[in-house]
Amino acid sequence: MLLDQLKEILVTSFQADPDLVAPEATLTELELDSLDLVELSLVIEKQFEARVSDDELAELQRLDAIASLIGDRTARAA
Template sequence: MSDLTYETLVALLVEKFEVLPELIRPGVTFADLEVDSLFLVELLLVVEREVQAAIPDDAINAQDTLERAVDIVREHVATAGTR
């Protein structure tokens, strides 16, 4: 099982979702990036493949920062690993 890092999330946003790198900073929220709920679901699907664990579609919302999103994914991966 792979671990999601902030740097990995940034790389996914830039490379797979074409988010401009200059918009990305640690405290930015998904709302700041002006992404919609479909974007977040697609992002979570890509993240699931990266970490090899199921993440609920509603685990991350537009008000979450990128750093918080990484923490949320890690929490789900840790929980999945204890089942």
Template sequence: MQAIEARIAEILVEDFKVDAGALRPDATFADLNFDSLVLVELILVLGNQFRVPLDDGALHDTMTVTDAAGVLAARGAVA
């Protein structure tokens, strides 16, 4: 699952312009200033990148990158 986390972090930095220093293990998407619209965009990007189906409510602003990796892994994603 660490490889999935690393890829998510890479996407956040490259595509969503998140400061890499802000990606602490306990940082939630709310801490990263992701509102519901940005989360929907992230869900679309992650679904496409990992080739897994994700519904609009798959991620919440209280989740961390580790939580998101768990959601993806549960849906069969591999890095």
């Protein structure tokens, strides 16, 4: 499931508190700054083969919305 994979990335690569990483959590609540968003966009591209810009991440904020966008982008690429 995309949300589970996204949670794993946030916990392992960005040291996000696993108790705070939930579908309705925002990137701001997880204390990710603009540089983290750039890095996260690169990790998403590599991990999921889906292009998601740091601007899109900043706009979407919620993890469930980000997972949905990743799902849409990977489905179109298939």
